[in-house]
Amino acid sequence: QITLKESGPTLVKPTQTLTLTCTFSGFSLSTSGVGVGWIRQPPGKALEWLALIYWNDDKRYSPSLKSRLTITKDTSKNQVVLTMTNMDPVDTATYYCARVYYYDSSGSFDYWGQGTLVTVSS
């Protein structure tokens, strides 16, 4: 059974750095073709892709947020960490992590975490 779960602060202050952890089970990020990505959704708005890390440590970022994002993985802990610097109230959103597996559903996100709401406010 594949599961993913996001964890991190629910409230951050403007200008602070957000650190979110995605802890997963049922697959390994050392398996060829596997990746874990982050997607966010402001309240009442659309999904926005943020970043993706692959089994071979290749990393991809949203061009509009690239300067603020860092994605890393800890294969031994089955975790992926996303950091976002200089948080602003417009970054208030539910943050999801999700898996991709190229040999099953190509690059689409086939399993998702439940999401975690992060509010940016002083």
Add this chain to the structure above:
Amino acid sequence: QSALTQPASVSGSPGQSITISCTGTSSDVGSYNLVSWYQQHPGKAPKLMIYEVSKRPSGVSNRFSGSKSGNTASLTISGLQAEDEADYYCCSYAGSPYVFGTGTKVTVL
């Protein structure tokens, strides 16, 4: 990279068919057959319904089908049911970046 364009809302009666469009550019939707569709019920995480334009993951009803013509992809829901009422998002994933659509609210009348 701009979001893909979807109609804000689409509605239909039970049993009818509806189609949601997703318009991009030759750099995303039109470039490869790498378009996916996600269903999202209120307060829930998105669920993959279609990938590679027209393929269904295991367990997804065959009432859901996808297609593409040029820079526009489409999701068709046949035999509309009450449980299909949700938000739907398309996504182009021709490499990087991933681009999601603006989202469509489907209402079952």
